[in-house]
Amino acid sequence: MNTITAPARPAEAPFHYDSAANREFGFWLYIMSDLILFAVLFATFAVLGRAYAGGPGARQLFSLPYVFAETILLVLSSAVYGIASSGARTNRIFAVMAGLGLAFLLGLGFIFMETKEFYQLIVDGNGPARSAFLSAYFTIVGTHGVHVLLGLIFMAVMIGQVLAKGLTAMVASRLKRLGMFWHFLDIVWIGIFSFVYLIQVI
Amino acid sequence: MVRHITGGAPFRLGRTIDMLGKLTLSVIPFHSIIVMGAVGGSILAGLIILGLITYYRKWPYLWREWITTCDHKRIGMMYVILALIMLVRGLSDAIMMRLQQAIAAGGSMGYLSPDHFNQVFSAHGSIMIVFMAMPFLVGLMNIVVPPQIGSRDVAFPFMNAVSFWLTAAGAMLVMASLGIGEFSKAGWSGYASLTEKQFSPDTGVDYWIWAFQIAGAGSTLSSVNFLATIFKMRAPGMTFMRMPMFTWTSLFTSVLMVFAFPVLTATLFLLTLDRYLDMHFFSNDLGGNMMMYVNLFWTWGHPEVYIVVLPAFGVFSEVVSTFSGKRLFGYRSMVYATAAITVLSFAVWLHHFFTMGASPPVNIFFGIATMLISIPTGVKIYNWLFTMYRGRIRFTTPTYWTVGFLMTFSIGGMSGVLLASPPANYVVHNSLFVIAHFHNVLIAGTLFGFFAGYSYWFPKATGFTLDEKWGKLAFWCWLSGFYMAFIPLYVLGFMGMPRRMHHFTNAAWHPWLIVAALGTAVIVAGVLCLAVQLVVSIRNREINKDITGDPWDGRTLEWSVSSPPPEYNFAHIPVVNGLDAFTDMKESGAAYAEHERYFDILLPANSASGPLIGLLAFMLGFGMTWYIWWLAIAGALGIIITMIMRMSNDNTERVITANEVGTIERKRHEMISSALNNEQPLRTLL
Numbered sequence: 001m002n003t004i005t006a007p008a009r010p011a012e013a014p015f016h017y018d019s020a021a022n023r024e025f026g027f028w029l030y031i032m033s034d035l036i037l038f039a040v041l042f043a044t045f046a047v048l049g050r051a052y053a054g055g056p057g058a059r060q061l062f063s064l065p066y067v068f069a070e071t072i073l074l075v076l077s078s079a080v081y082g083i084a085s086s087g088a089r090t091n092r093i094f095a096v097m098a099g100l101g102l103a104f105l106l107g108l109g110f111i112f113m114e115t116k117e118f119y120q121l122i123v124d125g126n127g128p129a130r131s132a133f134l135s136a137y138f139t140i141v142g143t144h145g146v147h148v149l150l151g152l153i154f155m156a157v158m159i160g161q162v163l164a165k166g167l168t169a170m171v172a173s174r175l176k177r178l179g180m181f182w183h184f185l186d187i188v189w190i191g192i193f194s195f196v197y198l199i200q201v202i
Numbered sequence: 203m204v205r206h207i208t209g210g211a212p213f214r215l216g217r218t219i220d221m222l223g224k225l226t227l228s229v230i231p232f233h234s235i236i237v238m239g240a241v242g243g244s245i246l247a248g249l250i251i252l253g254l255i256t257y258y259r260k261w262p263y264l265w266r267e268w269i270t271t272c273d274h275k276r277i278g279m280m281y282v283i284l285a286l287i288m289l290v291r292g293l294s295d296a297i298m299m300r301l302q303q304a305i306a307a308g309g310s311m312g313y314l315s316p317d318h319f320n321q322v323f324s325a326h327g328s329i330m331i332v333f334m335a336m337p338f339l340v341g342l343m344n345i346v347v348p349p350q351i352g353s354r355d356v357a358f359p360f361m362n363a364v365s366f367w368l369t370a371a372g373a374m375l376v377m378a379s380l381g382i383g384e385f386s387k388a389g390w391s392g393y394a395s396l397t398e399k400q401f402s403p404d405t406g407v408d409y410w411i412w413a414f415q416i417a418g419a420g421s422t423l424s425s426v427n428f429l430a431t432i433f434k435m436r437a438p439g440m441t442f443m444r445m446p447m448f449t450w451t452s453l454f455t456s457v458l459m460v461f462a463f464p465v466l467t468a469t470l471f472l473l474t475l476d477r478y479l480d481m482h483f484f485s486n487d488l489g490g491n492m493m494m495y496v497n498l499f500w501t502w503g504h505p506e507v508y509i510v511v512l513p514a515f516g517v518f519s520e521v522v523s524t525f526s527g528k529r530l531f532g533y534r535s536m537v538y539a540t541a542a543i544t545v546l547s548f549a550v551w552l553h554h555f556f557t558m559g560a561s562p563p564v565n566i567f568f569g570i571a572t573m574l575i576s577i578p579t580g581v582k583i584y585n586w587l588f589t590m591y592r593g594r595i596r597f598t599t600p601t602y603w604t605v606g607f608l609m610t611f612s613i614g615g616m617s618g619v620l621l622a623s624p625p626a627n628y629v630v631h632n633s634l635f636v637i638a639h640f641h642n643v644l645i646a647g648t649l650f651g652f653f654a655g656y657s658y659w660f661p662k663a664t665g666f667t668l669d670e671k672w673g674k675l676a677f678w679c680w681l682s683g684f685y686m687a688f689i690p691l692y693v694l695g696f697m698g699m700p701r702r703m704h705h706f707t708n709a710a711w712h713p714w715l716i717v718a719a720l721g722t723a724v725i726v727a728g729v730l731c732l733a734v735q736l737v738v739s740i741r742n743r744e745i746n747k748d749i750t751g752d753p754w755d756g757r758t759l760e761w762s763v764s765s766p767p768p769e770y771n772f773a774h775i776p777v778v779n780g781l782d783a784f785t786d787m788k789e790s791g792a793a794y795a796e797h798e799r800y801f802d803i804l805l806p807a808n809s810a811s812g813p814l815i816g817l818l819a820f821m822l823g824f825g826m827t828w829y830i831w832w833l834a835i836a837g838a839l840g841i842i843i844t845m846i847m848r849m850s851n852d853n854t855e856r857v858i859t860a861n862e863v864g865t866i867e868r869k870r871h872e873m874i875s876s877a878l879n880n881e882q883p884l885r886t887l888l
Contacts, residue, residue, distance in 0.1 A: 053489040
């Protein structure tokens with residue numbers, strides 16, 4: 001395992017710029033600000049969630065078993081990411097690759113299912129322009145989906161980095177932040193599943 | 203073959219037009235002399251600057267030392283330069299508005315078309331808040347906060363550069379709207395459903411959306427950066443309650459930014475979806491809710507007011523304490539007052555639209571919350587006064603701005619308490635009274651604060667002090683010009699004149715508007731004085747050189763290093779034992795102590811990715827505005843690819859060796875001791 005060959009650190013300097021700890025702290029702050037963005041979308045959905053404008057409502061459109069399957073994929077993806085995290089901590093590169101690969105595939109499955117759901121809705125004439133309710137629905141679910149997509153790109157890059165560089169300190173730090181991001185998206189999805197799908201359908 | 207070519211030509215022509223989306227030659231307003239004059243002037247000024255840079259062969263220097271830099275001081279200076287340029291642009295809009303309203307009385311329609319007038323007031327507000335006040339305060343934070351907390355840079359130097367270039371890209375979009383198409387005509391707050399596609403079909407609102415969106419992303423990144431910097435990078439011994447007041451206000455401003463800016467991002471995103479994908483968030487059909495836009499906008503918009511004013515409060519705290527030669531009175535209460543304002547600022551947004559029709563209990567809640575803000579603000583005013591009380595006050599330019607602020611801001615604050623009462627608010631809602639009020643707090647609070655900070659920290663950033671005579675002249679022009687320009691608006695508000703009027707028939711309003719226009723002329727004189735001050739100061743930079751790095755007998759750590767500070771700020775990270783750390787060091791004789799050994803220092807390496815991301819963001823914004831989809835997609839993909847490249851780069855630092863540090867530091871000590879031996883005044887007593 002090659003470690004990072006940083007230039008000789010000044011004996012006296014109390015900190016190292018862009019240190020992993022600072023980056024993680026900064027990433028927590030970013031996640032907080034991103035949560036605010038989702039909070040706005042949740043608030044918007046709370047206001048417009050029943051504004052069907054004469055169109056179909058949640059009960060006609062959503063299939064809970066389908067969405068539950070999506071949820072299982074994403075939650076499992078988040079769980080298997082744990083394999084990668086613990087692998088990074090104990091320096092087992094195979095565990096890291098297996099965890100990342102599995103999490104990636106499960107995430108991809110989630111995106112596939114979501115795209116299919118969107119496609120079906122739009123084809124049936126229930127696209128986001130149909131009513132304020134559908135605008136709010138497509139936006140909150142779609143914004144989460146775009147986040148997942150960016151997470152998948154991030155994951156693909158990290159698979160490449162682990163292969164090319166091994167588990168250096170920098171790579172391990174990035175893996176940790178990717179993990180934070182991935183679990184964060186899971187938590188947001190639980191919120192979406194509960195407030196956008198479950199409550200609306202029940 | 204031949205048939206293919208002849209058949210292909212019109213097809214290709216058609217494609218070329220498609221390639222440019224809605225963009226054609228006809229969108230350039232050749233018919234308007236005023237606009238073309240402004241465009242021509244801007245382009246000419248740009249060409250002259252580019253020509254001079256080329257003539258003096260400064261491109262390599264500019265690229266190496268400024269454009270690709272990740273040094274917080276350089277980035278801070280670029281922010282301030284951007285703010286000053288945009289101040290001139292925003293001021294030009296103000297002049298045009300005042301002139302129009304001074305002329306367009308009785309039957310006259312003035313010299314601006316209604317369409318143009320609407321663009322002018324929309325651009326004025328947008329520019330002054332997002333492209334003047336924001337860059338100015340983030341610039342000051344960049345220059346001051348790291349050295350003030352004994353740090354060598356911000357937590358994420360590269361992200362800092364990205365923030366700046368995103369802000370610059372947003373500003374460029376606003377500037378582009380001057381000559382290519384139009385800017386928004388829906389006011390700086392862009393109320394839906396006027397900003398919906400149905401009512402604003404042209405590209406103006408899109409320019410506004412993307413300029414705000416891109417600059418807003420930069421601001422969110424800045425706030426994350428400064429929170430991490432202040433939480434994680436303080437020198438040993440600097441506990442929270444030993445942080446200088448400017449650092450405190452920067453911290454609270456960052457807290458506000460990290461909470462408020464995502465709301466703006468989301469709101470503009472929803473409006474974008476309405477406009478581009480025919481969704482129905484804020485439309486007045488198919489279930490949309492336009493009051494939701496107003497609520498969301500001010501959920502960002504009101505904290506934004508405090509985002510721009512809190513750092514100014516920090517500047518005044520530093521200036522008052524330094525130039526009174528006293529520790530800040532009631533430091534703790536100042537911190538808690540700032541915290542109270544931070545919390546309350548999220549609970550008052552509805553006072554921007556009491557007339558929405560909410561029930562009385564709702565209006566009363568927001569009215570009282572608004573009035574409550576005057577309590578912590580009052581605490582601050584008294585703290586500043588008591589700091590000055592029995593102090594040895596030195597009347598420098600920053601002190602002038604501060605005293606002018608104390609009086610003028612108090613008036614503006616009191617008119618704010620008046621507006622906080624829902625019944626009174628109903629009477630003057632949407633009138634010029636409101637305009638007078640918020641200019642009274644924003645000019646006297648924010649802008650005077652920034653000017654105080656500009657003259658206070660100018661020597662720290664550049665190495666020489668600003669000319670005092672021209673600075674004071676600028677102050678007097680601004681102060682008297684402000685009263686002349688805005689007190690009439692209070693009167694006009696009571697007389698019932700609505701804001702944003704293109705022309706009017708009420709003859710009684712006319713004299714007051716002429717006075718206001720004359721006041722604007724005095725403010726313009728103030729800006730000219732600031733320009734002359736800059737030129738005179740640069741010319742006399744050897745005479746006004748700041749040799750010690752401490753021209754004002756400062757009290758905080760940024761004054762303990764040279765002016766301008768070396769790239770690493772501190773060769774040895776200072777140890778802090780109390781508030782006013784540098785005063786302590788001077789009293790104990792620890793200031794300017796020479797060290798025997800120096801160490802290697804790691805600093806962020808330059809990166810071209812920052813300006814590149816700014817350029818790509820501009821492409822994204824411009825492409826989206828004009829429906830040039832390939833350009834927008836190229837911009838977005840480019841940003842993602844640049845980020846991935848950056849993410850894969852592990853060598854983002856460079857080393858300054860102990861020898862280099864030693865050379866720089868020994869030179870500084872020689873300068874200080876020769877200055878002391880020659881008994882040159884240390885400029886501590888001015």
